[in-house]
Amino acid sequence: MRDVAVRAGVSIMTVSRALNEPGKVSPEMREKVLRVVREIGYLPNHLAGSLSSSRSTTIGLIVPSIDNSIYTQTVKGLSEVLKRSGFQLMIAESGYDPNEEEELITIFLSQRVSGLVLHSTEHTPQAAEKIRKSGIPVVENGNIPAEPLDMVVSFSNHDAAYAMTMHLGRLGYRKIAFASLYSVHNDRSKDRLEGYHAALGQLGLEPDPRIVLETERGLASGAEVMARVVQSVPEVDALFCAGDVLAVGALFECQKRGWDVPGRIALASFDDVDLLRHVSPSVSTLRLPRYDIGERTARILLSRIIDGAEHLRGSVIDLKFELIQREST
Amino acid sequence: MRDVAVRAGVSIMTVSRALNEPGKVSPEMREKVLRVVREIGYLPNHLAGSLSSSRSTTIGLIVPSIDNSIYTQTVKGLSEVLKRSGFQLMIAESGYDPNEEEELITIFLSQRVSGLVLHSTEHTPQAAEKIRKSGIPVVENGNIPAEPLDMVVSFSNHDAAYAMTMHLGRLGYRKIAFASLYSVHNDRSKDRLEGYHAALGQLGLEPDPRIVLETERGLASGAEVMARVVQSVPEVDALFCAGDVLAVGALFECQKRGWDVPGRIALASFDDVDLLRHVSPSVSTLRLPRYDIGERTARILLSRIIDGAEHLRGSVIDLKFELIQREST
DNA sequence: AAATCTGTTGTTACCGCTATCAAAAACCGC
DNA sequence: GCGGTTTTTGATAGCGGTAACAACAGATTT
Incomplete structure (x- = not known):
């Protein structure tokens, strides 16, 4: 980025702005910067950006088991909505083990994910405490638990x-x-x-x-x-x-x-x-509304993260299911 | 971390070492530091670590479509091996579109993933160029392409x-x-x-x-x-x-x-x-060796990343498949 | 006993970006 | 054309760590 700034003959801040807040930079400047960016194939370092702004665009997802086709629809729903807002999904599996889950939560918090999606609704007390302390929004979506950590998007x-x-x-x-x-x-x-x-x-x-x-x-x-x-x-x-x-x-x-x-x-x-x-x-x-669960989960998470919609804290969204009568009954 | 250092009465560097290179710190110091860490529930900022050391523990995976149960075994193999080495998986879907794939590659490179796994073997020239320029190891694993980007782990x-x-x-x-x-x-x-x-x-x-x-x-x-x-x-x-x-x-x-x-x-x-x-x-x-593909992919990627095994560059691993004769033929 | 080595701890300079505020430029009505 | 406002640009100080090297002690050598 320093390199871009020098070559474009502008300050480093102008480059940053041209890239992230184009509206705050005059058209000529923006054009000049973007040309140099293309020329040298500059790739912003998202890590540095996140560190500096203490905002990340990563969401952590923990499922009990990855090789379960049941979740794939939900993951797809999540992924599609998140992608549109430039968010990325980190996925890990807990193997139905709350301790393993706790460890993964710790790792994700360390990575400074800006939100967490947990399929399981059974957690160690330490996990719950860490999450609470971190302050990041969480959605549980495998079930509707009696005592949610934060938000819930699921069917019952x-x-x-x-x-x-x-x-x-x-x-x-x-x-x-x-x-x-x-x-x-x-x-x-x-x-x-x-x-x-x-x-x-x-x-x-x-x-x-x-x-x-x-x-x-x-x-x-x-x-x-x-x-x-x-x-x-x-x-x-x-x-x-x-x-x-x-x-x-x-x-x-x-x-x-x-x-x-x-x-x-x-x-x-x-x-x-x-x-x-x-x-x-x-x-x-x-x-069961598998895809919808992913979609709604992503949406509500983004509301919290981007719009800071604190009133959504603790929301429980009970999505409908449908009974399908066929020949076997 | 500064906080930990102050409370433990040591320098910030000692804390970093106690956490990441325990061998380089005397047992008393280490104990002192770890006690404070537990006390205040300090969580290292992995983003900062990665930025500073320019090493990340994230691997990017791009599949054509997430909701395809075919991949889940491969993802599981990948995930299990990576987890053991403390690596995390970022997953995205390209929707069978090379341009979309290119964009995702750009995003992943921006996130400074330390390795890339691509299921597709068809890429835009720009994507190939970006990857080459970034220098990170890549594994293609949906097929054995005529002209691999780098490494390949697949069946034919x-x-x-x-x-x-x-x-x-x-x-x-x-x-x-x-x-x-x-x-x-x-x-x-x-x-x-x-x-x-x-x-x-x-x-x-x-x-x-x-x-x-x-x-x-x-x-x-x-x-x-x-x-x-x-x-x-x-x-x-x-x-x-x-x-x-x-x-x-x-x-x-x-x-x-x-x-x-x-x-x-x-x-x-x-x-x-x-x-x-x-x-x-x-x-x-x-x-087809779906799980093995994931496992081997992870292994070879880690060899490159951790051990810097440059001689593996360009390796093509053709995993065997097995024909199963049953009643239908 | 001086010289050298080894192991532990600390100091300092970044990593690459953004926030913040200051400075400069452009715009405004009168 | 002047003070005042708004917009655009720049300088600087971190974000939270790690690398690299310096400093210092104690152990070992000669």
Whole structure:
């Protein structure tokens, strides 16, 4: 930059202004500076800029696991909105471990990110304290926690699971099994389970621990759950797979075993992956606003960062989900 | 940091050293400093550190599209290795547009990333020039380009498509259709098509433009391609879906129409998504080293950055793929 | 015991930019 | 054409660290 200034015969400040606040510089100056910039291929050092102005254009995102296609829509939403405002995304994965998350938060704060997006809503007390102390805006967006750190943009896992379970109940299913991902350090799973139980209560159905299962991600797990539940508790007439692609695996298992869906057993899923519409029978599911969550998250974060919209602190945005009835129920 | 120095009664340099080069400071000093650091919850400013030392711990990654589950394994491999060395990942998407990519490269260079990972291998001349000028190490990893920018870690799309087409030919299929994603600004698709043609030549089969199709991503596209190809050219006896989940869509279409696979038409896919093993018939495909690509990319990048391993400049690492024969062929 | 070496700590000058305020230039009405 | 205002430009002091070298003590050599 010094180089540009010398070659253009202006002060270093004029160069800075020509580049960042073009309005504050006369057209001739600006032109002169920009010409030299192009000539020598000058690249501003954004690090120095951030340090000096103590404003950065980086947002930190922590997801439990990167290789989960569920998040990609949200990341896309985030990324697209942030990009438009010249912000960059730093992504890291916590592996469902709050301590790991805390460490990543520390690193991100060290990098002076100007905002933080956390998918998980379970944090160590130290993590919460560090964030509070840093003063930067945070959005949690995997669930709606009882005690948010700051802002929240999400749908309610509890309500979604409740809605689907109620739906099954209303359709006449009486023995509704429930499968989810492991709920240790995963409050999304916990909330879904609670929603399921709440609905059972509402429906006047007796909970049965034999048909409430937790498993890991993947098609194979879904298949395994389906087989296990039908064989151990034959009177089961519906299975609600509240996680990932479990339902697809479960459906394949039924096809393999010749179990009619929904005749023998109804099947419901949680997330509207493309697949569920194309299999036969098509699978009832919940359409979750994954992309919107990313978009809204970015927007509200930018409001706080750019416009300093302090009144948004602590906002909780509960985005709607949609229940999609298909052939499997 | 000044604050820490004062409270610990030492110089600012001692604090810096206690934190970053603990070996160069006496144990008592180190302890004294670390105590104060914990006491006041001091967080180093990584921006300042990077600026001053002109070393950053950020790697930029540009993918064509974030919401493509294909990349997630690679990103995971990258992320896990980088994290171990304290490096952070910045991710952005170019939307298959080289100009957009150039802009992102500029931004990343401005952020002074210490390395760059590009999934695409098609770049604007200006982008190439900027990278060259910056001197930072770069890895391309979506394909093996004819003229690499610097290092390459990938499998060969050409060879993989060639291998699968040869496989189909050897199994006796004579009229092999080929479907891929649009090849504009997508040299992965282009190379796959070339591999297909090379194999046809080798097999002594006549290429037929009527059964070479390009389409967009998604199950629906696969279904549509299958229907189109079978109906317009009934003598077709195999379809090689060289992209994404096209093959799954195609298979569903066959099931829907009652076309026997592989009796009526054989089906092969390109990427070993979990699904292909679980559908019935299971689908032959290519197992690509997605995770390994990420891992090796990170490793070689770190060698260059940390160890200054200049002899690695221009390395091309061609990772193996594996052909998986299943019921569909 | 003087000379040299080694290890630890401190001093100072930046890294490349922005904030802030001062100076200069341009504009204004009267 | 003059004081007053506004706009444009410049000088300077950091932002929070690190590099490079100086200073000093204690250990080792000769």
